[in-house]
Amino acid sequence: MKKTKLKIAIAGAAIVAMAATGTALAVSSSSDGANSVTGSEQPRIEQIEQKAPSAIKADGPQVFPHSLDYDAQSQTFFAGSLKQGKVYAVSPDGKVRTHIDDPELVSAQAVNVDRARDRILVSNVDYGTADRSDKESPFGIAGVGSYDLKTGEQDWCVDLTAIALDGKKHLISDVTVAPDGTAYAVDELTPTVFRIDTEGRASVFLRSDLLQGTLDIPNFLDDVGMAAVEWVEGNQLIIAMADGSLVRVPVEHPEEAAKVQLSAPLASPTAGMQLLEDGSLTAVSSGLLSGEPAQIQHVKPRNGWKEAAVTVTDTVEDPVTSDVTAGPSATTYALSGGLADLLAGKPNDGFTLTPVKTS
Numbered sequence: 001m002k003k004t005k006l007k008i009a010i011a012g013a014a015i016v017a018m019a020a021t022g023t024a025l026a027v028s029s030s031s032d033g034a035n036s037v038t039g040s041e042q043p044r045i046e047q048i049e050q051k052a053p054s055a056i057k058a059d060g061p062q063v064f065p066h067s068l069d070y071d072a073q074s075q076t077f078f079a080g081s082l083k084q085g086k087v088y089a090v091s092p093d094g095k096v097r098t099h100i101d102d103p104e105l106v107s108a109q110a111v112n113v114d115r116a117r118d119r120i121l122v123s124n125v126d127y128g129t130a131d132r133s134d135k136e137s138p139f140g141i142a143g144v145g146s147y148d149l150k151t152g153e154q155d156w157c158v159d160l161t162a163i164a165l166d167g168k169k170h171l172i173s174d175v176t177v178a179p180d181g182t183a184y185a186v187d188e189l190t191p192t193v194f195r196i197d198t199e200g201r202a203s204v205f206l207r208s209d210l211l212q213g214t215l216d217i218p219n220f221l222d223d224v225g226m227a228a229v230e231w232v233e234g235n236q237l238i239i240a241m242a243d244g245s246l247v248r249v250p251v252e253h254p255e256e257a258a259k260v261q262l263s264a265p266l267a268s269p270t271a272g273m274q275l276l277e278d279g280s281l282t283a284v285s286s287g288l289l290s291g292e293p294a295q296i297q298h299v300k301p302r303n304g305w306k307e308a309a310v311t312v313t314d315t316v317e318d319p320v321t322s323d324v325t326a327g328p329s330a331t332t333y334a335l336s337g338g339l340a341d342l343l344a345g346k347p348n349d350g351f352t353l354t355p356v357k358t359s
Helices: 339-343
Strands: 021-028 044-051 056-058 068-071 076-080 087-090 096-100 107-114 119-125 143-148 154-159 172-177 183-187 192-196 202-207 215-217 221-224 226-232 236-241 246-250 270-275 281-285 294-302 307-316 321-326 332-336 351-356
Touching: 068 321, 076 107, 076 119, 096 119, 107 172, 119 172, 143 172, 183 226, 226 281, 236 270, 281 321, 294 332, 307 332, 307 351
Parallel strands: 068 107, 172 226, 226 270, 270 321
Antiparallel strands: 021 044, 056 351, 068 076, 076 087, 087 096, 107 119, 119 143, 143 154, 172 183, 183 192, 192 202, 215 221, 226 236, 236 246, 270 281, 281 294, 294 307, 321 332, 332 351
């Protein structure tokens, strides 16, 4: 790996949060009944005005989230803070409150709500810009913590650098959970996937040249690799690489990992993914390097994820949009967390969730 560049100078873009309205057709009808005098009525069609989902402006100064997840039962988003090392509960009206405040968390990056086990999994990273950072040695922290979904109390927090034992810099960019509760965490700066059981016992699941990073972010990081991961049907991991490629990893035979043959590469750098109900994926690609709007892309698998079709379904004006998540009323939201401001040492007064189309 090339030497990490510590000078951070990434330009940001203004947050654009637009709420739109549309129209829908409502159909009402009545049928014959025993007490009906007039008899059967023809269906009546009325055109009614219906509001489309609005952007959510979250009131979270200095939070700077990179990712988030949604708990449908409590109708709450949970967002990690890269600046404060906390996890915040965010209501659909944009109210923000602290949910997890664990001194072991330097920066909270990936956030995954595991409702089946009433917990939240959080990846622990250090860009060197957080309140708890080791400013002289960034990227020296790599871990995953498990926290009670209701109380925010720690179940366990595992140090993955002690498992890797390679002396390299690490960045745990994302974590996913299989149906049996096993968590899989991906490292953006080394080609390593970690496996963590429900008790917090961790091991190296896979090291592969397929997962070696090739994307350089000028004046910040070189050889950026795995950006996001999702467990999918067929007991497989789908890993999004920052360069726009996808890698399929059979959990039972990780040595058979292979690139997914895509109809077109995802835009680069890929930043976050969300598994949809039909088994396909939606992915967001940041405009970090181009300054262009972030792209929302639909990834539809074929042949057991050996192949997939990629289509662009939406865009978000903020180039540094970094994640997508489910939300209320079957809406998907994209997260713009002000990361460019964080890396440039500027303050922020909150973050934005923008409703996006996934198909």
